[in-house]
Amino acid sequence: MTRRFHGQRPTIEDVARQSGVSRSTVSRVINGEPKVRAEVVEQVRQVIAELGYVPNQAARQLVTHRTNAVAVVADQPDGRLFLDPYFDRLLRGIRRELALHGAQAVLLFLDEPDDHARVADYLGGGHVDAAVLFSLHPGGRLHEMIGRLDIPAVFGGRPLLLDGDTVRAHAYVDGDNRGGARQAVRHLVSLGRRHIATVTGPHDQEHSAAERLAGYRDVLPDAPPELAERADYTRQGGTDAMAALLDRRPDLDAVFVASDLMAQGALEALRARGRRVPEDVAVVGFDDLAEIAEATDPPLTTVHQDVGEMGRLMARLLFDRPADLPSVVVPTRLVLRASA
Amino acid sequence: MTRRFHGQRPTIEDVARQSGVSRSTVSRVINGEPKVRAEVVEQVRQVIAELGYVPNQAARQLVTHRTNAVAVVADQPDGRLFLDPYFDRLLRGIRRELALHGAQAVLLFLDEPDDHARVADYLGGGHVDAAVLFSLHPGGRLHEMIGRLDIPAVFGGRPLLLDGDTVRAHAYVDGDNRGGARQAVRHLVSLGRRHIATVTGPHDQEHSAAERLAGYRDVLPDAPPELAERADYTRQGGTDAMAALLDRRPDLDAVFVASDLMAQGALEALRARGRRVPEDVAVVGFDDLAEIAEATDPPLTTVHQDVGEMGRLMARLLFDRPADLPSVVVPTRLVLRASA
DNA sequence: GTGAAAGCGCTAACAT
C-alpha cells in the first residue's frame, strides 16, 4: 500500500502526560483494573475522550499474545458454501458465541490457489487467537495447513481424511448423521412401508453422506442395493436419483432422501411420475432447512439439526476444550410434516 | 479466553542464531530486500523452513503501521446479503484485487446491536489497514461509525444519506444505474413498443432503485404514473407488481423491471395472464445474474453490470485514491436474450 | 553486504 494509512494517533504516553499520571495508571484505567482512585479514573477517561485515544492493538497484542479475534475459514471451491443457508446459520451461531466472549469473528475465504499461503500467514501471524474451519475439500489442504500452524482450531463437520490417525488431531462438531438417518428410516418403517429406498449424498467423498447411508443400513440391513441411489446433494441430483429409483423399483413406497435440497428434487420427480406423496410414496428429508422443508408441496418431514447450536458449540470448544472430549456430535430429531 | 493460545514459537532471533547471521539480515531476507548475498538468503530460508518460523505480525505492525489486511464489513439485517449471488461476486472481485497487493480480505458481519461496538473497536484498533463497506441500512449506523474511525474506507453502492453533505465524505463504487435503465428503456422504444411500463425497486429507500426509475423517466418523461409500480426487489414483489400493472393497463406492451429477480417474478405473472413474452409484452431486467437471466423462459434481456470489476475497483480505490475522483460509477451494457 | 542499537506502544512484574 502506498499511503500511510494511520495518521499520527495519540499514544498511552500522551494520555499519561496530559492527565499527570504514569503510563501504568492509564493502562489500568483502560483495562478496568480495580485499584485506581475513582477521581483518577475519571480524569484519565476525560483525557482519553478529548484526545480520541484508541489503544494500539498491535502493541497490546505483542505483550498479551491475544487479539480477541477468531478466524472462520471457509474452504470453498466455488460459491457453494457461501450461498448455503445452512452455513449462514452456522456462522450466526459462531458469531453469537464469540460475541459472548468479547471476540470478533472474521471470515476468510480460500478458493484460489495462492489464497492458501496468504491465509496461512494470516492465521500463523498472530492476527487471530483461534480458528474455526469449514472444508468442502475432504482430506484437503486446509487440514494439512492447520496442522502446521499451532493455533487452536475446530472443524465444522467431521473432517474426512485419508489418514485415519489425523482425524483425531482435530476437534470437530458435527450433527448425528447416522442417528438422524436411523430416526428417519425407523419412522418410515413404523408407517408400515415395505420398500424403502434412499437417495444418498456423495458417500465416497463426504463423511455426512456416508453416515446417513450407514444409518439407513442400520435399520434396513437387508435392503437390496438397487433401493439406494447416489446423488450429489443438489436438487437436480435428487430429481435424477428419484427417477432412477422409480425406474428400477416401481413398487417402492417410501424414500429417505439424505438432504432437504435433494428431497425437493425428489418430490418433483415423484410428481412428474404421478405418484402422490405421502399416499403412494412417503418422503423424509434431512437438514430441516425451513426455506425448503416448509415450502415444498407437501411440506417435508425431515431430520432436524440445530445448526445454530452447532455453531455455538464450535466457538465454545475453542475456549474451554474438555481434555478428553475433543469433538462433539449434536443430536438430531425428526420433524413431522406432511410428506411422511 | 482462558487458555494461552500461542505456544512458544520461534522468533527472528532464533532464526538469526541458527543461521549465524544478525536479526537485520534475517529481516532483510524475509522482506525480500535485494542486498543480501544469495547464499545467505538460501541459508536463512533453510532455517526458517526448519524452524517453521512465521513472522509475528503484531511486532511487525507495531513498527510498520501496516497489517496487510482489509476488512469487508457487511451490514446485513438478516441473511439477505449473505445469500445474494451478487454480493458473492462482488466479494470475489475485492479479494482478487487485494490479493494482487498481498493483502488479506477479512469479512465482518454486523447484524446484532452489540456487533457495532465490537466491529468499531476492531476497525479502529489497527487490525486492518482499510475497510470496504456494504450497507443495507441506508443512512445507517455504518456510515456514521466509519466517519469517526480514521481509516480509509470505500462504500459498495452509493450511500444514501439523509444528510446530503455526508455523501461526499465517503468514496463509493456503484453501477451506472441511471444509464443502464436508459439503455433498457431505449431498447424497448426501438422495438416499437408504445406502452412501456416499469416495475421499480424501493426508490424511496435505495439509491439504485431511485436511479433506475430516473433512467426510465429520462427516456419517457411523459409516461403516465400508472405505468410505474413499486416493488421491493423480491421475486414475489415482481409478480405482484406486474399483476397490478396488467390490471391497470391491459394494453401495455413492454416492461422494464428494475432487477432480474423481480423480472423473474414478472414473467410468472405474465404467463399466468396468458401474455406471450416477447410477442405481447417485451421484458427487460437489470443485473444480469446468470443464475436467473439465463434460466428464465424466455431468457432475459437485461442490463449487465460487471460486478466483479466493481469489487476490484473498490479495493483499488483503497490503495491509490485519485485526489479528485473519490468515487466511481461503472458502466453497464445491455445483454440481448429472448425476452425483448 | 551486514551488524549494532534504538524504538514502535503497550502490559506486567516489581517497587514503593
Next chain:
DNA sequence: ATGTTAGCGCTTTCAC
C-alpha cells in the same frame, strides 16, 4: 494506589 522498569518481536537508521 501509583510509578519504574523491562521487555514483547520486529524494522530501520546508521555504522562499518
